[in-house]
Amino acid sequence: MFELIRKQPLRYVQICRDLFEQGSFQAKTKQINASARLRQESKGDLQMGQADWLVLATLRDAENLLFPVDPDAPEIMRNLSGMTKSWGMKGWVREILGYERVKYDHTYLLGDVGALRNAAQVIETGGVAFMLVTADGLLGQATPRKEELPVALPNHWITLISNVAIQKGTFGQHDSGHVSFDVFTWAKKMHVDAGEGPFERFLWGIVTGQAT
Numbered sequence: 001m002f003e004l005i006r007k008q009p010l011r012y013v014q015i016c017r018d019l020f021e022q023g024s025f026q027a028k029t030k031q032i033n034a035s036a037r038l039r040q041e042s043k044g045d046l047q048m049g050q051a052d053w054l055v056l057a058t059l060r061d062a063e064n065l066l067f068p069v070d071p072d073a074p075e076i077m078r079n080l081s082g083m084t085k086s087w088g089m090k091g092w093v094r095e096i097l098g099y100e101r102v103k104y105d106h107t108y109l110l111g112d113v114g115a116l117r118n119a120a121q122v123i124e125t126g127g128v129a130f131m132l133v134t135a136d137g138l139l140g141q142a143t144p145r146k147e148e149l150p151v152a153l154p155n156h157w158i159t160l161i162s163n164v165a166i167q168k169g170t171f172g173q174h175d176s177g178h179v180s181f182d183v184f185t186w187a188k189k190m191h192v193d194a195g196e197g198p199f200e201r202f203l204w205g206i207v208t209g210q211a212t
Helices: 002-007 009-022 050-066 075-079 086-095 110-123 196-202
Strands: 024-028 031-033 101-104 129-131 156-167 178-185 190-193 203-210
Touching: 002 009, 009 024, 031 050, 050 086, 075 196, 086 101, 086 129, 086 203, 101 110, 110 129, 110 156, 110 178, 110 196, 110 203, 129 190, 156 190, 178 196, 190 196
Parallel strands: none
Antiparallel strands: 024 031, 101 203, 129 156, 129 203, 156 178, 178 190
16 A cells, blocks of 8 residues: 555545445456445544555455465465465555566575565666565564564565665675665554574565566
8 A cells, every 4th residue: 555655646546536436446457346344344443544444444355355375375374364465465566556577586485685685676676575574573673582482473564665785694604694674564664674594584575566
């Protein structure tokens, strides 16, 4: 939603208007409908603007119907509940943001630093990048020690914005590198500064989208 408003504000307004007036809107290739059940619900006490709730609730409600499970995704991703999966994020990047070239970089294939480097190149050319992370580990006030976070699980998507800096580690010294970058999450901009070890532990993958 952040990238939609930032890059295509008029489209965001049109989506909100269509949902309010018709209960649906046309995405890139699909018609997105708000279910009758959802239209009768109240947004309750969520700390969110009504227009944002209108769109986000519709997308979340429709996601499982629109995007089938990716059988090649890691088992941990297929089994997680209550969050947008990588294949759903790829689908929204295509359908809502309209990008043609969309992919998910698994960190166990490219490596975490390699995936971040690719994402930096994408956003420098006008694309978007969304990182799947363990929020408590990567975005906390202090990076938890391994004994404090014995099991790290993917649980949060953040938007990579800019200022990506990668410092290579010293040869022969494992996890001695360093990364930093700016992201948007929880309705605000944040700066992430992490050692290579924690970064690799708490990053799970990156979805990118490019125009061509």
